Amino acid sequence: MIPTPRTALATAILFALAAVAQAQTPPNGAASVPPAAAAAAAAAAAAAPKPFADVIKGAKEQPGLFPIWRKDEKVWIEIPKEAFNKPFLFSVNVANSIGERGFYASQMLGDELAEWRRIGNQVQLIALNTKFRSDSASSKQALEQAFSPSLIAGTPVASAEHPDRKSVLVDASGLLLGDIPGYSTRLEMAYRLPFAPDRANSYIEATRADAQISTLTSRVHFATPRIPAPSLVPAPVPVPTPPQATPDPRSMFFSFVYSFRALPEKPAAVRHADPRLGHFMESYSNLGDDLKANPRVHMVARWRLEKKDPSAALSEPVQPIVYWMDKNIPAKYRASVKAGIEEWNKAFEKIGFKDAVQARQQPDDADWDNMDSTHASVRWFTGADVGFAIGPSNKDPRTGEILDADIGMSDVFGRGSRRLAADDVLPGGQPALTSWMGERSLHLAEQQCSYMADQAHEFGFALDLLALRDGLEMDGPEAEALAQAVVKDVVMHEVGHTLGLKHNFKSSTTVTQAQLKDKAFTDAHGISNSVMDYNAYNLPLKGEAKTTVTNTTLGAYDYWAIEYAYKQIPAEQEAAELAKIAARSTEPLLAYGDDFDQGVGGPYDGFDPRSNQRDLGDDPLAYAKKRLKLSQELWDRVQSRQATVGDDPLRNRRSIAESFRQMGMTANNVSKYVGGMYAERVVPGVTSGPAFKPVENAQQREALRFIASGLLSSDSFKFKPEFLATQTLDYNEWDRGLPLSIPDAVAALQGRVLDRLMSPNTARRLIEQGAYLPEAQRKGAVSLSEVYGALQGAIFSELKTGAEIDRMRRSLQREYLRRLQAQLNRSTNGATVYADAFSMARWHANLLANDLRAAAAKPGLSVETRAHVVEMQDMLSSMLKASLTRS
Known part of the structure; x- marks a missing residue:
């Protein structure tokens, strides 16, 4: 119990009264004790601790x-x-x-x-x-x-x-x-x-x-x-159940x-972090030296690893890093979990350690729990709505030494990784087509890991496509082999975290498109140069040869990061040797970008299009186009799939949900090109070259064209009425859902594009990118006006052609106006939107108002299109009038 001040004060008063009573008692009991003092003394005696x-x-x-x-x-x-x-x-x-x-x-x-x-x-x-x-x-x-x-x-x-x-x-x-x-x-x-x-x-x-x-x-x-x-009236903000x-x-x-x-009696040796590599750190401010402008100290988080024989080229460690495999891990996955753990020995062998990482199985009849802080473990857990793995650790704050780690693996990496394709019922009875975006708290960004959840969703997409394309059986050996590979991949990733490695979201761009198609290469080297990335699956397009689907081995970056953290170096040589290791950061295969480079929200929205989750290959824009083609193939095949006796009623919904989830991440990745900046980890006086460089104009414009013709086009999302009409509900569930709505799913995906391209961060970068270029290169640069004009022109193209505006396009245009209203609202955005961005948004809003007036006067439009145009015209007119108010 935490004492309140009142409790502490009362205790003090009791002791004080007891002391006063003792001082006032005459010797030899010459006088009787006053009743109040006697009561206080008795209370104090009662409060005294027992023997x-x-x-x-x-x-x-x-x-x-x-x-x-x-x-x-x-x-x-x-x-x-x-x-x-x-x-x-x-x-x-x-x-x-x-x-x-x-x-x-x-x-x-x-x-x-x-x-x-x-x-x-x-x-x-x-x-x-x-x-x-x-x-x-x-x-x-x-x-x-x-x-x-x-x-x-x-x-x-x-x-x-x-x-x-x-x-x-x-x-x-x-x-x-x-x-x-x-x-x-x-x-x-x-x-x-x-x-x-x-x-x-x-x-x-x-x-x-x-x-x-x-x-x-x-x-x-x-x-x-x-x-x-429950409230008698609907709440303005949804209330959680x-x-x-x-x-x-x-x-x-x-x-x-x-x-x-107990802490180690002898603290471990400290190794200081280098920003060119990604290690978790124990950080503090050293205020003992007032001559240093930056008092921050960053120590690499790492296990204590020392050779038994320091002189040997290859030696066992004094104390290996042991991971106990939880007895709840199903027997069928234990070999893959063990393989994922021990794969890291390849990296440690490169720096002279034999069997540095060991996997031990907790006996099935064990009566002890590995949850305490002296057993590093891989633990298996379940949940009603769970779908992730996590690799946290405990460290000695004095040195950064890792003392314990408990990898938590939800059952989604086994049963769950196939349930989307194998027709198990999801929690709540129906997946929401718009649930692919997960917000991540900024201050916890580096500690969160949704890799397993993403792998499970990607696995569901992959199995569905391969089953429909190639006849892959969900309970057959090929699907089982892929499931085991997924388990190993996720375990490698999470063990990497517990060895002290952060995410690396740039490593997937260090493998070429040609190498990804070469099965001999991907079997030997993997599909990315780090298991610490969120790597997409290497799925071939229709007609292409099969290759390695997921990561099966460590990449070049993983070896490098382990070397920096764990290589045993004599103290007098350490600084020079670590500098030499870190200097390799300019090698193409060792590219590194962490969570903040990828984007965690707020001002850190991720502006380097090479740092992404769920992309693959050296051309993320090309991969985005490929992902749309793969999704469209899946949609076509799902619509042709014949129902059979025993099918779950939500089977096709899950297939479509997974594809839209993948496209949602792709939409975010491709939008990064517009106003994007390449970021390099330059260390003053050590590395040369620019720290920031705008994305090439041609790449920005190509991304804009793909967004306009692909992601914002209704033609990209064609579904047959006959298919939609046959998608039933699960009538056994209370929350059975509503008829399948493709426009709602498309609107959520397109909203992600609009959020990115119409954000204050993107506007600021487009306005300022010229300042990062020599004078001769500024001519022809992508401007904010060009982006706003291209986006608005693509979204409202029907106003020029006189074509009908379908349901999806009407929804897209409303979402655009909603975000435009936020741009024109000085009272809420005055501190975050540049004046140039405000004026440019208003300029294009006036151009749109003219186009809407002209379109409303054209004859021959359906009543739905005409009503929509008039509504847009009225909304925009009100927004422009409101934005004239000056704060």
């Missing part, structure tokens, strides 16, 4: 770093006197969860450098502030005064000091049954309901201890008093695994 032996009488001890004592439902943690004010690693994992909305089992939640502190009879678990440090002893006190630690939890001591062991007990329930992970806030974010921990129905369910670690698992009940009644996966939405349990782990 250690009395508290643990009948309890069983688990010896360890902090011994754990258990008696029935009571659990105590023993803290030796010398352990107070001594740092250790405190970590939190969640072993059991509710299986929806981001609350899944087998997840790492975080870690802190922590220590025990005793204030009177109160014990505090304190998170130390490691964000600010100093090499100077004289400034350390100033830092302690300036930057506060944080209280994780606190509780009164449960015993007096042991007479021999000089240790005290604390009640584990009082310490660990609160909301240490902050789940009440997370639950409120997910459900907009006030869930809170219910201590009365929470308990310590498991404990384990040894010399290096003490682990306690708390079974915490979260509850909310009531679920509010209450929990769906629990029997009662008001009640749920979580099992939090709390580990207290």
Whole structure:
């Protein structure tokens, strides 16, 4: 329990009254004790901790770093006197969860450098502030005064000091049954309901201890008093539903695994990061040297890896990196998981380590959990709406040494990776055709990994296309081999994260289109130069020869990144050798771009078209055109597929949903070319050349043409009325959905293009790109006016030709006007849209107004088209009048 100031004050008053009473008592009992003082003394005596032996009488001890004592439902943690004010690693994992909305089992939640502190009879678990440090002893006190630690939890001591062991007990329930992970806030974010921990129905369910670690698992009940009644009127903003996966939405349990782990007595050697490669880091501000303009220090996150024989060219490590394979992993996938883990040994062998990475299988009858912080693991979990894998780790904040990692693999990488094509029912009964875009929080961008979810969706698309094109059987050996390859690919990716490697979203562009078609090359080298990319599947067009579909081996970048982080180098040679390794960044095969280069939202929208998710080959624009052709082939084949007895009613919907999801990512990637900038990781004084360079004019214009003729054209999305009319619903489900709407799916895809091309970020880059070019190259550059004109002309082409405007095009034109309205709204966009962008948007809006007036006067149009044109004319007129208001 965390004491309130009132509780602490009351305790202090009791002790003060007891002291006063003792001072006022005459010797030898000469006078009677005043009643009030006697009551205070009695209260103080009652509050005094009981003797250690009395508290643990009948309890069983688990010896360890902090011994754990258990008696029935009571659990105590023993803290030796010398352990107070001594740092250790405190970590939190969640072993059991509710299986929806981001609350899944087998997840790492975080870690802190922590220590025990005793204030009177109160014990505090304190998170130390490691964000600010100093090499100077004289400034350390100033830092302690300036930057506060944080209280994780606190509780009164449960015993007096042991007479021999000089240790005290604390009640584990009082310490660990609160909301240490902050789940009440997370639950409120997910459900907009006030869930809170219910201590009365929470308990310590498991404990384990040894010399290096003490682990306690708390079974915490979260509850909310009531679920509010639905509003009588529709809410302006959609309200999330209450929990769906629990029997009662008001009640749920979580099992939090709390580990207290000893830090290495000898800190690992620090290796400093280089921005030309992508490693996770432990970072802090060193405020001890006021001569440095930038006080930030970045240490590479890596395991401690040392050769048994430093003189040997190839040596086993003193301590290998061991991954325990969870016993819940289905037996049929264990060989592929093991292969994905041990594939990384190829990179370590290159730098002199033999069997550096090992995979060990947890026995099926094991009674121990690998969720504690001393077992790196690959864990298998399930959920009602889950579809991802994740590779987090715990680090020693002092050095960046990785101490633990738990890769979480949802069942989507096995069963789920085929369910979209094999007709399992998805959660909710029907996938939304517009659900392909997932927003990613900016501050968590580097920690999130949706690779498995994307692989599963891509796998569904690939299997569907191959089954319809080549007759591939879902339960046949070819599909099984591809499924196993997907498992290995994802495991390689996630293990790479736990070895300290970030994403690399530029590596797929380092393989040529010709190499991708060469099966001998892709079998030997993979389809990308890094498994840390989100690589698309290497699917041939109709009539092309088969080749390797997914990644099966490490790429050149992966070897390079491992070498920089783990190569054993004598201390006196390290700086020079690391500089030499990093200097290879200019080699084409080692291209690197992280999450922020790819785009995470806000100002970091990803402006380099070479850094993408789910592209493939050295020409992302060519791949975008290929993806549209593959999708169109799938749509044609799905519309020709004959229904059979036993088919799921949503089978075709899922096929179409997957194709539109892939096209959504393609739309975002191709839109990056317009106003795009090539970004290079230039290190001052070390590397030469421009850090930023505008994308070639020809490439920008080619992307605009493809967007206009491909993504914004109704002809690209043709579906037969006979097909749409036969797509039934799943009438067994309450949320059975509505008739299949292709225009809605197309509108979502096209909206992604509009969001990109009409954004303030794109406008700014188009306006400023000339400043990055020599004077002679500025002539003929793609301008903001050209982009706005081309986009508007393509979207409203019917106004010039007099053609009818179909349902999809009407929707597209409305979406364009909606975004144009945002551009013309000075009150909301005045701080984010350049004046030049505003004036250019208004200029083209006036041109559109003229075209709309002319089109409205043309005879022969259908009433639907005429009504739409008049509506657009009225909307635009109102927008232009409103935008005249000056703030």
